[in-house]
Structures are given as C-alpha cells and as structure tokens.
Amino acid sequence: MALEFRLPDIGEGVAEGEIVKWLVSEGDSVQEDQPIVEIMTDKATVEIPSPVSGVVKERKHAEGAVVPVDDVLVVFETDDAAAPAPKASAPPAAPKAQAAPKAAATPKAAAAPKTPPAPQTAPAAANGGSFEFRLPDIGEGVAEGEVVKWLVSAGDTVQEDQPLVEIMTDKATVEIPSPRAGKIQELRVEAGQTVPVGDVLVVLSGSSGASQPTPAGVVAEPVAVGATAAPVARSTSAPVTAPSGNGSSVAAPVRRAGKVLATPATRKLARELGIDLQLVPGTGPRGRVTKDDLDRFQRRSPSAVGMMAPTGTAPARPAPQPLAAVEPEREERVPFRGIRRKIAESMTRSMYTAVHFTYVDEVDVSRLVDARSQAKSIAAEQGVNLTYLPYIVKATVAALKKFPIVNTSLDEAAGELIYKHYYHIGIAADTPGGLVVPVIKNADQKSLLEIASEVTDLATRARDGKLQVDEMRGGTFTITNAGNIGGLFATPVINFPEVAIMGVHQIKDRPVIRDGQIVPGKIMYLSISLDHRIVDGAVGARFMNEVIAYLEQPDRLLLEMR
Amino acid sequence: MHSTDVAIIGAGPGGYVAAIRLGQLGKKVTIIDRGYPGGVCLNWGCIPSKALIHAADVVDEIKNASSIGINISGEPQIDFAKMIAWKDDVVKKLAGGVRQLLEGQKVQWLEGEARLSGAHRIEVRTANGVETVEAQSILVATGAHPIDIPGFEFDGENVVHSRGALAWQKLPKSLVVIGGGVIGVEMGTLFAKLGTEVTIVELMDQILPGTDPELTKVVQRGLKKRKVALHLESKATKLEKRGGGYAVTIENKKGKTEVVECEKVLVGVGFRPNTKDLGLESAGVKLDERGFIPVDKYQRTNVSHIYAIGDVIGPPFLAHKASKEGLIAAGVIAAEAGVENDVRAMPAVIFSDPEIATVGLSEEEAKKAGHEIRIGRFSMQASGRAMTMQSTDGMVKIIADAKSDLLLGVGIVARGASDLISEAALAIEMGAAAEDLALTVHPHPTLSETIMEAAEAVADRAIHSLSSH
Ligand SMILES: Cc1cc2nc3c(=O)[nH]c(=O)nc-3n(C[C@H](O)[C@H](O)[C@H](O)COP(=O)(O)OP(=O)(O)OC[C@H]3O[C@@H](n4cnc5c(N)ncnc54)[C@H](O)[C@@H]3O)c2cc1C
Numbered sequence A: 001m002a003l004e005f006r007l008p009d010i011g012e013g014v015a016e017g018e019i020v021k022w023l024v025s026e027g028d029s030v031q032e033d034q035p036i037v038e039i040m041t042d043k044a045t046v047e048i049p050s051p052v053s054g055v056v057k058e059r060k061h062a063e064g065a066v067v068p069v070d071d072v073l074v075v076f077e078t079d080d081a082a083a084p085a086p087k088a089s090a091p092p093a094a095p096k097a098q099a100a101p102k103a104a105a106t107p108k109a110a111a112a113p114k115t116p117p118a119p120q121t122a123p124a125a126a127n128g129g130s131f132e133f134r135l136p137d138i139g140e141g142v143a144e145g146e147v148v149k150w151l152v153s154a155g156d157t158v159q160e161d162q163p164l165v166e167i168m169t170d171k172a173t174v175e176i177p178s179p180r181a182g183k184i185q186e187l188r189v190e191a192g193q194t195v196p197v198g199d200v201l202v203v204l205s206g207s208s209g210a211s212q213p214t215p216a217g218v219v220a221e222p223v224a225v226g227a228t229a230a231p232v233a234r235s236t237s238a239p240v241t242a243p244s245g246n247g248s249s250v251a252a253p254v255r256r257a258g259k260v261l262a263t264p265a266t267r268k269l270a271r272e273l274g275i276d277l278q279l280v281p282g283t284g285p286r287g288r289v290t291k292d293d294l295d296r297f298q299r300r301s302p303s304a305v306g307m308m309a310p311t312g313t314a315p316a317r318p319a320p321q322p323l324a325a326v327e328p329e330r331e332e333r334v335p336f337r338g339i340r341r342k343i344a345e346s347m348t349r350s351m352y353t354a355v356h357f358t359y360v361d362e363v364d365v366s367r368l369v370d371a372r373s374q375a376k377s378i379a380a381e382q383g384v385n386l387t388y389l390p391y392i393v394k395a396t397v398a399a400l401k402k403f404p405i406v407n408t409s410l411d412e413a414a415g416e417l418i419y420k421h422y423y424h425i426g427i428a429a430d431t432p433g434g435l436v437v438p439v440i441k442n443a444d445q446k447s448l449l450e451i452a453s454e455v456t457d458l459a460t461r462a463r464d465g466k467l468q469v470d471e472m473r474g475g476t477f478t479i480t481n482a483g484n485i486g487g488l489f490a491t492p493v494i495n496f497p498e499v500a501i502m503g504v505h506q507i508k509d510r511p512v513i514r515d516g517q518i519v520p521g522k523i524m525y526l527s528i529s530l531d532h533r534i535v536d537g538a539v540g541a542r543f544m545n546e547v548i549a550y551l552e553q554p555d556r557l558l559l560e561m562r
Numbered sequence B: 001m002h003s004t005d006v007a008i009i010g011a012g013p014g015g016y017v018a019a020i021r022l023g024q025l026g027k028k029v030t031i032i033d034r035g036y037p038g039g040v041c042l043n044w045g046c047i048p049s050k051a052l053i054h055a056a057d058v059v060d061e062i063k064n065a066s067s068i069g070i071n072i073s074g075e076p077q078i079d080f081a082k083m084i085a086w087k088d089d090v091v092k093k094l095a096g097g098v099r100q101l102l103e104g105q106k107v108q109w110l111e112g113e114a115r116l117s118g119a120h121r122i123e124v125r126t127a128n129g130v131e132t133v134e135a136q137s138i139l140v141a142t143g144a145h146p147i148d149i150p151g152f153e154f155d156g157e158n159v160v161h162s163r164g165a166l167a168w169q170k171l172p173k174s175l176v177v178i179g180g181g182v183i184g185v186e187m188g189t190l191f192a193k194l195g196t197e198v199t200i201v202e203l204m205d206q207i208l209p210g211t212d213p214e215l216t217k218v219v220q221r222g223l224k225k226r227k228v229a230l231h232l233e234s235k236a237t238k239l240e241k242r243g244g245g246y247a248v249t250i251e252n253k254k255g256k257t258e259v260v261e262c263e264k265v266l267v268g269v270g271f272r273p274n275t276k277d278l279g280l281e282s283a284g285v286k287l288d289e290r291g292f293i294p295v296d297k298y299q300r301t302n303v304s305h306i307y308a309i310g311d312v313i314g315p316p317f318l319a320h321k322a323s324k325e326g327l328i329a330a331g332v333i334a335a336e337a338g339v340e341n342d343v344r345a346m347p348a349v350i351f352s353d354p355e356i357a358t359v360g361l362s363e364e365e366a367k368k369a370g371h372e373i374r375i376g377r378f379s380m381q382a383s384g385r386a387m388t389m390q391s392t393d394g395m396v397k398i399i400a401d402a403k404s405d406l407l408l409g410v411g412i413v414a415r416g417a418s419d420l421i422s423e424a425a426l427a428i429e430m431g432a433a434a435e436d437l438a439l440t441v442h443p444h445p446t447l448s449e450t451i452m453e454a455a456e457a458v459a460d461r462a463i464h465s466l467s468s469h
Helices: A101-105 A107-111 A221-227 A264-273 A291-300 A338-353 A366-381 A389-402 A448-463 A537-552 A554-560 B015-024 B039-044 B046-068 B080-104 B182-193 B213-225 B319-333 B363-368 B384-388 B417-429 B434-439 B449-458
Strands: A002-006 A016-022 A035-040 A045-049 A054-059 A066-068 A072-077 A130-134 A144-150 A163-168 A173-177 A182-187 A194-196 A200-205 A356-364 A408-411 A416-419 A425-431 A434-436 A477-480 A500-514 A517-531 B002-009 B029-033 B108-111 B113-116 B121-126 B129-140 B144-146 B174-178 B197-201 B229-231 B234-242 B245-252 B257-262 B264-267 B271-273 B306-308 B348-350 B355-360 B373-379 B395-401 B407-414
Touching: A035 A072, A163 A200, A264 A291, A338 A434, A356 A537, A366 A389, A366 A448, A366 A517, A366 A537, A366 A554, A389 A425, A389 A448, A389 A477, A389 A500, A389 A537, A389 A554, A425 A448, A500 A537, A517 A537, A537 A554, B002 B015, B015 B029, B015 B080, B015 B319, B029 B129, B039 B046, B039 B080, B046 B080, B046 B182, B080 B108, B108 B121, B129 B319, B174 B182, B174 B245, B174 B257, B182 B197, B182 B213, B182 B264, B182 B348, B197 B234, B197 B245, B197 B257, B213 B229, B213 B355, B213 B395, B213 B407, B245 B264, B306 B319, B348 B417, B355 B417, B363 B373, B363 B395, B363 B407, B373 B449, B395 B434, B395 B449, B407 B417, B407 B434, B407 B449, B417 B434, B417 B449, B434 B449
Parallel strands: A425 A477, A477 A500, B002 B029, B002 B129, B029 B108, B129 B306, B174 B197, B174 B264, B197 B229
Antiparallel strands: A002 A072, A016 A035, A016 A066, A035 A045, A054 A072, A130 A200, A144 A163, A144 A194, A163 A173, A182 A200, A356 A517, A408 A416, A425 A434, A500 A517, B113 B121, B121 B129, B144 B271, B234 B245, B245 B257, B348 B355, B355 B407, B373 B395, B395 B407
C-alpha cells in the first residue's frame, strides 16, 4: 500500500524546514529508521529517518524547497498492509546539532530548584577585620532580590538582627537583618539594583571594641541565618516610599552593563537559547551566571528567552528611550520599583506568553444566597466570617477535577505539560502596596469553614503586608474578586504560568425569566481568561458550565465535600 | 567547473581547521591554496622557527653544561645544513598530516592561485589551466605577507624575511636584523645562539613594542648578555654591498650614524594582508584603509555569505587566533547553534629568551580601561624549579581588578612561559578571580607554582617572597 509520510514535528517552535539534501532516490528500498532526507531549520540541520521499511515511490519536494511541518515529504510503497500511521510511527528526528538540548534535558531540576546556599568565601585578606555580608538564600527558588530601601547608612553602628535593608523578591518584600553587630563600612548596592543571592550587600567592620578575627568558621554564620528563612524573611510589603520627585533617581536597569561573568560553555548555551546573559541573575561566586541560572531564568521568564537573535542574525534590541518630561515642574518622577515593578513584569510576561481568551457567563445564585445566609450564622458562632468566596473555591476545585487541563502549566523548555494533582487556589487581593496573590493550599481537602477562615486571615495579613513568601507561591489556579467594587465583568490577566484565572463579580438583583415570568433573581457574572495555547474554547466553556452548575445548585457541592 | 557548499581560500591554520570542522558538520568543502597545507605557520612560520629555536637551545645548553659539571671538550660542531634538513622533515611530516586530515573529511584540495570573479565564483589558476569553483559560501583565509622597506628590498637570499632565513643552507657569520618585533627578536636570538654576530635595529625605545616593558626588559637584558648589539630608537637608513656582504647604516634619534657590516640582512617590520589580487571587489567585499577585511562577530564580511579569518582580518597575527576564527566561521556557515566570536582571552607568545607569554589586559590597558587594579608579581628567582633548571630570569605578573579581584591579565617572562600561559587563559575565560588561582593547588616543584604565588601576591601574601609590593 502507499503511505504518505509527512514532515514530522522537528522541534519546538519549528514550523518548517528546508530540504538540504535527499539521501534516497525514487525507487530506492529503505529500512525503517534509515535517514532519508536532511532538513535544515532555523537552528539545526536534522536527518529525518524513514518511519517504515519499503520503497520510495515519490519524493514530493526538490532540494532547496521549504516544507511546512505536516506537509507530505515522500510517498512510500510498503507491502505491509498494516503499516502504522506514519505520523505516530515517525520517530522524533534526532537533530544532529541539537538546538536546545540542555534545557530540555533538565526539566526535572525544576522540581527541586532549591539553590545551594551561595558560598561565602572568606573575605579577602585585604579586607582586614571587615566582613562581607552577602544576600542570603531567602526562600526556595529565589535567585535574586531587588533592593527597595536601605534602612542603614555607611557609618551606622548596627546590632545583630537589626534590619539592614528591604529586599523585594518575586512576590514579597523582606527585611534582611544584620548577621552580627558592627559598623557599616560600605553599602555595595544601591536602592533599585537587583542583587543575585550570594552577592555582597554590605561590608561590616568588626563590632565596636572586640576586634573580630575572620576565620573561615565565622564566615559561615550568616549563611546559617539566611538558610533558616523563617526568621529572616520577615515580610513587610512596605509601601514604597517615593523620594522627592527630583527626577534624578531613576530605577536602575535590570540589564547589567559590561561583561557578564560566565564560563565559555554557559555563554554558548545562552546564545543557543537566545538568552541575553546581561538579563540573567548570577548565583555563582561573584555573581557568575551558571548553567543552572540559565535554566532557572528560562523557567521564570520564558518570554525573555529567544529575545536575542540566535546565531547568524545580528541581534536588534532597541534600548528603551527615556521619556522626556513635558512639563517638568508639574510632574513628579517616582522610581518604578518594588511590588509595582514586579507586577508590571509578571503581567507583561503573561500577556506576551499566554494567548488569552476570555469567556463570560451569568450565574443565578439565588439558592447559593439562601444557603450561605443560613450557614453564615453558624459560622459566626465559630468566629468565622463566611463569604461567598469559599463556595466559589469549592465549586472551582470540583470543576478542576473534571477538567484537569485547566489545572496545568506549560514547561516550555522541557516541552511538557505539567498536570497538577493538587489544588492550590490563589486569591488575588488588592492591597495598599499593590496586587498580591496569597494561595489556599490543598483547597480540595479543606472545609468551607476552613477555607473561610484562611481567606480572612490571608486577606488581613496581605493588607498589612505580613504574608510569608511561601504563602504566595505554588498556586495552580487563581480567582480574582474584581466584582466587589463594581462593573459588569472584566477580562482578567492570567497569573502565569497558570493557564486560567476566574473573575468573580458582584451579585445583583436582576430580572430573570422563570416559568415564563419575569421575576427578580440573584445574578452574578463569572468571567474566565484561559491560555488558548493549552485550553480550547469549548473546554473552557464546559469548565465554566460545571462551575456554574455547582454554584446554582450548592447542594451538589455537599456531594464533593470531604 | 565544479560547485561546492563552501570554498576556502588559503590552507593556513585558519583555513585548514575551518575545512576540517565544516567536513565534520557535513558540508562539501573545497580548499584552495598555492600548495602549502598549514600555510605560513607550518611552512615558514611557527613550526620551522620553533624547530630551529629548539636546536639553538640545545647548543646553548651544551655550551653551558660545564657549569653543572658536564665537561665537553671543544665547542659543539654545528652541521647547519643537517639542522635545516631536520627542520624541513618536521614540516613535511606535519604538512602530510594536514593533507590526511583534510582527506579524512573529504575536503577537496585544489592547488593554484585563487581569485574571486563574482559573489559566488572563484577562478583558480592551476597547473592545468583555470578552474572555476561555484560556492554557496566563501571563506577568505589568505593570510598576510611581510613588508619590506625602500632600499632593503628582499632578494630571497641575502636580504630576507623569516622565510628566506629559515631556508639558508649556511649559517651566516653576521646578521643585521631590522625590526625588534616578534620575528626580529625570535630570529635574532636563534642565530645569536648558533654563533652568529647579531645586531638588532628598532625604531622604538624598547624591543617588542606593544608588550609590557616590565616583561621585555628581561629579554632585553638577555640579549645584551648574549652580546647582541641593540640599537633602540634607531633606524636603518642605507644598505650597501661591501666585500662579500653588506654595510648597513644605522641612524639614532639624535641623527648620529653608525655603519655595521654583515653577511646577511633580515627585515621584520610588519605584515600586509593578502587581499590585493584576490578579486574581492568583484564580490563587493569591503576592506579597511590598510587592506584588511573587517568582519563581525560571526566572522562575516559585509557580504553575508563571504567570511574571513586569520591574518587577513588584521592583527594580532597568531596562528591559534586564525584557527579559533576558523572554527567560528565553520560553525556559523553550518548554522550550528550558539556560535559566535566571544573570546575574552587571546593568549600571545613570543619565543624569545626567556619566553614571553601574555593573556588578557596588560597593566597599561587595564588602567586605560578604567580599572582600579592590584598587581601581584613573583620572581623566578624564588622558584625552586627555576633554580634546578638554571632558568631564574623572569617573573610572573598578575593584574586583578582591585574591587572584585577578578583576573584581568597575566604576563609571564620565563622559560616555559608559552606552556604556562594556558592556565591563565582558562582562568580568564572562566571568570576566575586572582584568589581562585591562589587557592588552586599547584604541584611542586614546577614553574606553574609561580602563578599561584603571584596570585597570592595580589593580596600581599606570597609565601616565597620577602618583599610584598
Ligand atoms: C617566522 C614566523 C613565526 C611565527 N611564529 C608564530 C608563533 O610562534 N605562534 C603563532 O601563533 N603565530 C606565529 N606566526 C604567525 C602565524 O604564522 C600566522 O598568524 C598564521 O599563519 C596565520 O594563519 P592564516 O590561516 O591566517 O594564514 P596563513 O598561514 O598565512 O595561510 C594563508 C595561506 O593562504 C594561501 N594563499 C594566499 N593567497 C592565496 C591565493 N590568492 N590563492 C591561493 N592560496 C592563497 C597561502 O599560500 C597560505 O598557505 C609566525 C609567523 C612567522 C612569519
């Protein structure tokens, strides 16, 4: 029988390939796995092996032709009537010059991103009795922090544990306490600068009077302090105080100037991945960028990957132009940093990566309103304020279980979709410092009341900026309660790398038609934004129907309770 | 006419290395050369000169042997013709090896004079007439040729560049070397060791201009000890035949002249790129004002499918630089991922006595680049190994950034410097600090310990040194 063999998927993002050379001629007999053609893509030349044993009946393209993935390459004649479907049988092409093999080979590292504590090298002898305090490990997977504000100045005398500096990480601002008493000799970084874990923050001189020798043993001390995370990472989500608007202090660029420290092999890998090394925070000695750093960067900022043109094309990245002041005397310039900038970065990443589509429906929550008003007083007796949110969380979890695709995230580097068998629901909260998203962990295992009290607790602490870093990560799906201010519905932005976010809106009395009668009903709009790369529209709609069904018939939720 | 993926013009250390790599990457390659696999480096550059330098060193050691209790009656007898034949044999073997490697990658060898006649077309004048090569990509690796000066035109026998000197069948009694650069110093030293009376004339106030004077002064002292006549800040103004040889007029900066008689004259005053009769204009390839071919970090010329590497793109003129650029060009042509020229540490070696090797920034360059620096020095006099080898002239000098301690540059003047420098090159490529060198254990007794000690000296704590700076 004749078998059409199509150009298989030869690597992420590769949509087409150029036929460099045919390795077989029409009429040739080929064995399964025998290379039949050399295909060149943007990044590599690969040999495509034959999916079957048989005779080459027709080569569909000439050398030099550019063939889209999935186009017929060649027609085989096989005597085996039960030849497997060509696509399924086509072994993935093994690129000769692998485009991004390293990244793909290490997805497992993602599960354990715990970076080894930055080595605290003994201070150089030239430093005499001084001590270099480096940014400690401030939480799992945190590779860098931005200096929001110094709480001390050079020359100050500090006590052990006295807060030195406010550092902003991905999700929270923490105060870093001094590892020892002493005098501040030198601040090594300025407010606004981003510091990799392990880089020197500040130089302390020996405590007043008692001359401090600096044997290696003492140097280990701050690491231990940092590694215990909990006491150190006192979260303060401090409102960013804006210096007087003199316009002179602009936020330091994230892109570092000069040559980045990295070994030749790391530099090459960065180019292969199209990563601008200048953007990657280095965790190695003296801020050296390691291969692990690239890996981490790629996972955390997939949108920044590929920004650099790979080999062969000159990279073109226009530098941001400073905006000229129009009426300088009536404007105020405030450094764009802290939580605000992190929000900007993650929103940008989400919008440029996930393909958003938003779907809106209405829910008749009349019965939910009844159910809740009954339960509310019972809850109140236990000191719990029961809002609608716990019901919505429960309904969402129940629906996620039926539509596991909505509870995934995409590991682009590894080319794998991660299905999560746990349900950590983020609740977007509006705080004075900006948007934060505390996470209710294992929401499927919690009762309505437990969720209610957790929501209250998290919300209060979020408002006061007291959340721990760990309380804001690990979410698998986010709910945003945009509706309590007003509006009909919104188009929420996905909390990347999650694949969906649901917006909950105000419950209003709206006319509904029941049994041919217009009657007042309790109506709530629900909106959901999904990443269309992962979830198709129909699936998203069915998922919403499921959530709606639970909310319209809250009794059904009981069946899901545990 | 034949067509190929890549045509390479020039089979020097740039071209032949690129050809092999392109072959490995599956490209169809034709390499065109006048007939010298290995180019200048192998046929009349690095290899033959180092062979003769080795021979001269052996003579030197023999002459010196009595100081350590080895008595040899009389002077060593030098059979210069045999020495040259041995050197030619080394070259021949290596050239054969290059040809084999090329064949191993099915690289087509085409002997003749190449000239571009279009963006993708090369005309090659071979022994059997003109052959046309059509290529998708072209790699220009034609190297450079020595310059002569008016009044001192090369005659290939008595007034020569290194190529001529390396082919002499008779050892000259006296030699005037014009130009105290790498070639002049290497060749001058070699002949001085073999017993020739050598005079070196240099325009600048030091030999090896461009190299840290702290390093070159050790070599300068060595030359003087060897009774090589050095005329610094001087120029050779006139060449006259006299008797069986020549009279060279040397004028110093005050205008005083002196006439030196000699049997032979070696002119080593610089190189010019081999771009003149190459037809590059027919492909639209641009040259700079000195005739070199400017390239980008992918080794591409202004014409995107035409690449250039090695001496033809400009100084420094180093074989390993040509080879590295060859590998980069090959990777780019074959669309390998992640390939570009991002070399941070290009080592350079001068086979003087003692040898000088440098990598990274010199003290002066580091300061000019705005670095606040710390310097660690360590003298060979304090090295046990150097003493056991009777080679205590020289030093290691490490330049580190004062704030970060990162290694910026290393300069070594010492016996064996050529082999010692690779550690420093690796360290700089890896982004090491001086402290990293100091913390790495170096075996004893070796010359390499001096690098560790100099790195310690950056922090004022060399062990085998009484004085810190
Ligand atoms: C005496 C001496 C000693 C040296 N010692 C050292 C040393 O110790 N270490 C070091 O690193 N470097 C040394 N060098 C420098 C080194 O030789 C060069 O840097 C190196 O050879 C450059 O390599 P390349 O591939 O660019 O060109 P080349 O080696 O110059 O090769 C160019 C080739 O192109 C061919 N060619 C040119 N034009 C054409 C044409 N139109 N058609 C066909 N073929 C053509 C030539 O025949 C030649 O074979 C020395 C040089 C000299 C002269």
